[in-house]
Amino acid sequence: MSDERQVAMENELNLNEQMMQRIEKLKTLQEEGRDPFDVYKVNVDFDSKQIKDNFEEFEGKEVTLAGRLMSKRGQGKVVFADILDKSDRIQLFVKIDNVGEDKLNDFKSFNIGDFVWVKGEVFKTKMGEVSVKVREFELISKSIRPLPEKFHGLKDPDLRYRHREVDMIMNPGVREKIAKRSAIISGIRSFLTDRGFMEVETPTLSPIAGGAAARPFITHHNSLNIDMYLRIATELYLKRCIVAGFDKVFEIGKNFRNEGIDQTHNPEFTCIELYEAFADYNDMMEIAENMVAYVCEKVNGTTKVMYKGNEIDFAPPWNRVTMADAVKDACGVDFMAMTSDEEAREVAKKHNVEMKKDLSLCTRGELLNTFFEEFAEEKLIQPTFILDYPVEVSPLTKKKRGNEMLTERFEGFVCGKELCNAYSELNDPIVQRERFQQQAKERELGDDEAYMLDEEFMHALEVGMPPTGGLGIGIDRLIMFLTESYSIRDVIIFPTMKPVNK
Missing domain, CATH: 3.30.930.10 (Bira Bifunctional Protein; Domain 2)
Structure with a gap:
């Protein structure tokens, strides 16, 4: 078995294992009566770009947002996370003092790719990043299939175009x-x-x-x-x-x-x-x-x-150029000076121009068009x-x-x-x-x-x-x-x- 095939199989096994773990999490939530797929609607006041572009207007105000969880950092009493909505990413600040221990543990259990709804206050961290100090949140949809690995992303062209929704995420x-x-x-x-x-x-x-x-x-x-x-x-x-x-x-x-x-x-x-x-x-x-x-x-x-x-x-x-002049400038052949189809065919033979049909049936106009495509078109920047x-x-x-x-x-x-x-x-x-x-x-x-x-x-x-x-x-x-x-x-x-x- 080739090394590439071995790696592909290992990746597939790892993916299947991660998906099974996520499905088990979903089953647990459903057994506890907290099925994220039972959420039909949430109220969203603003999007990330509005808040980040107009921080002075939003600073200290309570907002509601919803988006896809893209990252989580921290495992103690504070978790930083990023969500992606229709416009941009924004940082979430989830602290035990604001949400309680049980809810913080809930948030920690969420998977990258899950959709969450949050309510909180807009502020700026010491590092100068516009963030939302979360006071309430809810898991509103579960991602069963993991997103591509953070640092490598989705790079294979075939996979990118085939799974375009992931490419855009x-x-x-x-x-x-x-x-x-x-x-x-x-x-x-x-x-x-x-x-x-x-x-x-x-x-x-x-x-x-x-x-x-x-x-x-x-x-x-x-x-x-x-x-x-x-x-x-x-x-x-x-x-x-x-x-x-x-x-x-x-x-x-x-x-x-x-x-x-x-x-x-x-x-x-x-x-x-x-x-x-x-x-x-x-x-x-x-x-x-x-x-x-x-x-x-x-x-x-x-x-x-x-x-x-x-x-x-x-x-x-x-720029405005006639086709005949473009051909003349590109290869020196002046079709406007020709007087017959036969003359054009002889020139085509000398330039080894290939036609879709028998050259003996081609007219001067057809050959002019072919010469343009062959010699002039690519020079028009x-x-x-x-x-x-x-x-x-x-x-x-x-x-x-x-x-x-x-x-x-x-x-x-x-x-x-x-x-x-x-x-x-x-x-x-x-x-x-x-x-x-x-x-x-x-x-x-x-x-x-x-x-x-x-x-x-x-x-x-x-x-x-x-x-x-x-x-x-x-x-x-x-x-x-x-x-x-x-x-x-x-x-x-x-x-x-x-x-x-x-």
Whole structure:
């Protein structure tokens, strides 16, 4: 047996022994009529952070608190302890003179991880630590499973993400990121509602997986006896809201894509998509850069963050570079000077560029996009809008004014990663149907991420949609940048994990 396996078995045996000891304590309490699980409610006046941040206001006053017992020190007539509530940790001072001998012994018997309610007076110790001089307390819930060892904590990445609740108990920085995530999403909502946008909710289950190029999750509806898809984007339903006459709409919600998991991808992720009638992609650029700067300053106090050793400044205006110029700057290839698809293919051969399909079937626009992803994308460190994507990779976008090969589409990049995507939305139903039909051919050639034809959406477009600008932002990635997190799992409260038995 390996040493690691031996240690794991010993740890498991030790854990089982500790759990049995805790269960025996619980049984004793229950036999004495003091079952902590019979407590349904306690009154809590304040939280730890309120008291610590406003000590002068609370000094000498009686408060009631409740939280998880995180540490105990002292075995004589005085016990010091820390409890953790929703906001912070605070020290408890439990003295025999204040609670009596029997109650002090009760407190000493509590386990780390138990929940306790306390009432006492706020004061500051000789060491200057804000504390509560406990006069009353009650055990209000029992922890059967011990928390990780105090000094080593929960460090194994798989265990941290799998048992996220323990990760957040033991690692305050994780709790802070999740709290900041809430503040970022709240900031996005306030920014948009202040600009007159209306929040809507669209279906998560749909008979068509539309609005993006991605592989969907498929399920089956028994009553209707049809296959349905978890949405890969909210785009098509939101555009139908624009058709309905709502000029400014947005949705913050989950999308699902049956694809790989890595540092910047999770199968279930959160996006904000917004659409504004009578606007174009220039308006979307203005919204994107100002919204990100707004929420960054709201949660961090500045528009600047550090990310992977780079100081990133989200203050507007962001850099604006066409895709063709970005490629030319990165590798010297000028796609705008080319006159044919064949010329582009020859250049691709020289650069050993790999394509998803046979090179002989690739167009100049498809190769331009591939060259950008291969040579230019990773060099975009400061917030940058890459403008004017090829028609072939932008089936829902209007053609660029003055250039039939390109579209009025941009993507925003930070530190070499895509943050947002936006269009001057295609509203010509005849051209849109042609684009969908071309995508259908791509699917036949083996591209299972090509767009599906959505007849319900086409019906809406045929009713008539005004000129419209649309924008989508990956909220998880935005939170990664604003909290200096290098894995998307660090900013998702419960990331997707393979079951232990698999």
